Amino acid sequence: MENNLSISIKNLALSFGALDVLKDLNLDVGRGEFLVLLGSSGCGKSTLLNCIAGLLDVSDGQIFIGGRNVTWEEPSQRGIGMVFQSYALYPQMTVAGNLSFGLKNAGLPKAEIEERVNRAAKILQIEPLLKRKPAALSGGQRQRAAIGRALVRDADVFLFDEPLSNLDAKLRADLRVEIKQLHQKLSNTMIYVTHDQIEAMTLADRIAIMRGGQILQLATPNEIYNRPANKYVAEFIGSPTMNFFDGEIIAGDGLRFSSGDQAFPLEGYSFQDATPVQGPAWFGIRPEHMSTGQEAETSKIRLDGRIELVEPLGSDTLARVSADGRSLWVRMDGQASVRDGDSIAIGFDPERANLFDKTSENRL
Amino acid sequence: MGNVTRTAAEIQLASARPEMTGPRGRKPRKALSRRNIMIYGTLIIVSLYYLLPLYVMIVTSLKGMPEIRLGNIFSPPVEITFQPWVKAWAEACTGLNCDGLSRGFFNSVRILIPSVLLSIAIASVNGYALANWRFKGSETFFTILIVGAFIPYQVMIYPIVIMLREIGLYGSLTGLVIVHTIFGMPILTLLFRNYFASVPQELFKAARVDGAGFWGIYFRIMVPMSLPIFVVAMILQVTGIWNDFLFGVIYTKPDLYPMTVQLNNIVNSTQGVKEYNVNMAATILTGLVPLTIYFISGKLFVRGIAAGAVKG
Numbered sequence: 114m115e116n117n118l119s120i121s122i123k124n125l126a127l128s129f130g131a132l133d134v135l136k137d138l139n140l141d142v143g144r145g146e147f148l149v150l151l152g153s154s155g156c157g158k159s160t161l162l163n164c165i166a167g168l169l170d171v172s173d174g175q176i177f178i179g180g181r182n183v184t185w186e187e188p189s190q191r192g193i194g195m196v197f198q199s200y201a202l203y204p205q206m207t208v209a210g211n212l213s214f215g216l217k218n219a220g221l222p223k224a225e226i227e228e229r230v231n232r233a234a235k236i237l238q239i240e241p242l243l244k245r246k247p248a249a250l251s252g253g254q255r256q257r258a259a260i261g262r263a264l265v266r267d268a269d270v271f272l273f274d275e276p277l278s279n280l281d282a283k284l285r286a287d288l289r290v291e292i293k294q295l296h297q298k299l300s301n302t303m304i305y306v307t308h309d310q311i312e313a314m315t316l317a318d319r320i321a322i323m324r325g326g327q328i329l330q331l332a333t334p335n336e337i338y339n340r341p342a343n344k345y346v347a348e349f350i351g352s353p354t355m356n357f358f359d360g361e362i363i364a365g366d367g368l369r370f371s372s373g374d375q376a377f378p379l380e381g382y383s384f385q386d387a388t389p390v391q392g393p394a395w396f397g398i399r400p401e402h403m404s405t406g407q408e409a410e411t412s413k414i415r416l417d418g419r420i421e422l423v424e425p426l427g428s429d430t431l432a433r434v435s436a437d438g439r440s441l442w443v444r445m446d447g448q449a450s451v452r453d454g455d456s457i458a459i460g461f462d463p464e465r466a467n468l469f470d471k472t473s474e475n476r477l
Numbered sequence: 478m479g480n481v482t483r484t485a486a487e488i489q490l491a492s493a494r495p496e497m498t499g500p501r502g503r504k505p506r507k508a509l510s511r512r513n514i515m516i517y518g519t520l521i522i523v524s525l526y527y528l529l530p531l532y533v534m535i536v537t538s539l540k541g542m543p544e545i546r547l548g549n550i551f552s553p554p555v556e557i558t559f560q561p562w563v564k565a566w567a568e569a570c571t572g573l574n575c576d577g578l579s580r581g582f583f584n585s586v587r588i589l590i591p592s593v594l595l596s597i598a599i600a601s602v603n604g605y606a607l608a609n610w611r612f613k614g615s616e617t618f619f620t621i622l623i624v625g626a627f628i629p630y631q632v633m634i635y636p637i638v639i640m641l642r643e644i645g646l647y648g649s650l651t652g653l654v655i656v657h658t659i660f661g662m663p664i665l666t667l668l669f670r671n672y673f674a675s676v677p678q679e680l681f682k683a684a685r686v687d688g689a690g691f692w693g694i695y696f697r698i699m700v701p702m703s704l705p706i707f708v709v710a711m712i713l714q715v716t717g718i719w720n721d722f723l724f725g726v727i728y729t730k731p732d733l734y735p736m737t738v739q740l741n742n743i744v745n746s747t748q749g750v751k752e753y754n755v756n757m758a759a760t761i762l763t764g765l766v767p768l769t770i771y772f773i774s775g776k777l778f779v780r781g782i783a784a785g786a787v788k789g
Binding site for chain 2: 167
């Protein structure tokens with residue numbers, strides 16, 4: 114068994130009757146790694162987390178935690194702590210009672226329980242709340258208490274099931290930072306389920322993007338963003354979503370991508386395999402990788418368009434530009450003064466582009 | 478705090494503005510509107526309808542027989558006497574026994590307490606298992622149990638007589654307790670299952686991660702959260718079992734008859750004059766237990782019903 118692996122999932126499958134929720138899934142998580150499972154609802158990410166926790170019985174495959182086969186073990190035997198979306202605090206117990214419940218079940222001596230509860234409360238800064246019941250706490254305090262309950266278990270692995278989804282935007286951003294700091298301080302392995310790509314990008318060492326019970330891509334946030342493995346991942350990450358051109362890669366006078374009456378040069382694009390491919394394909398470019406005005410003049414690819422819609426966000430301005438009968442999202446500077454109906458020149462670089470095969474939708 | 482004071486100041490500022498005319502603030506409502514008259518009128522009539530018989534019973538039970546013979550059933554007693562109550566409780570005759578309702582009362586208590594405790598204990602564990610520990614065939618089991626609620630009692634009376642006779646419990650209080658427990662099972666299990674199913678699943682999962690088992694989660698997590706539904710179940714069972722007549726008559730023998738059966742025997746005894754005052758007192762005495770339960774736990778009862786006990 115490799116020593117630096119914290120969690121190892123081998124050929125995991127789960128089906129409810131005829132419905133396959135997870136299919137032949139393999140995943141290795143390194144010790145101390147922060148892995149985010151990201152996907153839209155129904156992709157099996159929470160199911161996978163519940164399987165790791167032992168809250169669902171798997172149909173096939175094996176789960177190793179810390180080198181130990183825990184496939185048939187009870188959740189409490191697996192050395193995990195778990196945080197839930199709805200906090201799941203026991204309403205009739207105080208925060209201290211909530212934190213110590215698992216330790217009492219494990220039969221720990223009283224002095225140690227108290228020591229661990231106090232330590233966790235100190236880390237999370239919930240010491241003044243220990244005597245309160247969950248009903249008397251705010252959403253953020255409740256989630257802190259819930260994290261505390263996972264913390265006192267001294268588990269090697271923390272599982273988070275959309276812990277911030279019930280909080281308002283500001284608290285979510287605050288707690289996100291806290292979770293990240295917590296990870297830096299504790300250096301436990303953490304697996305975090307979310308459908309929020311900002312949480313995923315900011316927290317993760319690696320992101321696993323899931324769809325239909327399978328992992329589509331498992332990579333660092335940087336790679337997921339810059340080199341998405343397929344069209345689904347490319348569309349899923351980034352907001353507004355990536356712009357796509359439907360066309361064909363053709364050779365002759367250098368490699369080109371032809372779409373309608375346009376032909377974009379492709380020099381500078383690094384293909385997945387060293388040998389460039391030809392044939393029908395998608396050409397994708399992110400709104401933030403498009404430039405406008407002066408900068409556009411110097412870009413390798415240039416388009417002229419007309420602004421259809423402007424969404425000023427303060428920090429940036431999003432504009433929907435119609436060019437060649439296509440609608441493209443462009444991210445501009447927040448101070449850009451543009452209006453509907455303005456003509457605009459947009460430009461981009463093939464280095465920043467993403468090419469996907471037309472049929473398999475995999476990266477070229 | 479700073480925010481609050483500033484807002485208050487703003488409101489004052491606003492009220493100082495001279496140009497605010499026309500409707501403003503809370504809309505005035507008439508106390509004697511058509512709607513209020515309808516609502517309160519209906520409520521008063523319905524209350525009278527239900528309270529009048531109770532009034533007649535109390536008034537009659539406090540009169541002597543000569544006064545009752547005058548026939549003014551609505552008039553308050555001229556001379557208040559508690560003799561009928563004493564007689565109903567301790568002296569009224571049924572058959573050979575002349576110790577009033579007291580014997581029936583204590584029989585009923587001896588039936589009630591074990592039946593209520595046993596049926597609620599079993600049904601709550603049933604409901605908890607069905608809601609949270611889905612096992613193979615749990616849905617089938619639940620369906621069978623619910624169908625049981627719809628089978629008429631009459632169908633089951635004789636088979637149960639035979640079964641109790643075979644195990645030697647026919648005519649004993651234990652036998653009657655078992656019968657009450659069994660007949661309470663379908664509706665109580667449904668009640669508890671629905672309540673526990675409305676408890677967030679994540680709470681249950683968290684308890685499992687915390688290492689609590691079947692009984693640990695039941696006693697430490699579920700039961701403390703479920704006081705309202707236990708109260709609802711208790712009220713249902715106390716009133717149901719206390720008011721039961723049929724099973725009491727069939728499965729016990731005369732010296733173990735519950736209060737309701739004895740009440741019937743007192744009221745329907747045909748010897749001598751009909752003592753209306755004693756009958757009224759006896760009836761109120763018999764109804765006092767469910768009534769007390771309602772008064773004590775009314776608020777909790779409503780909360781339990783509202784907490785999703787009766788839905789689904």
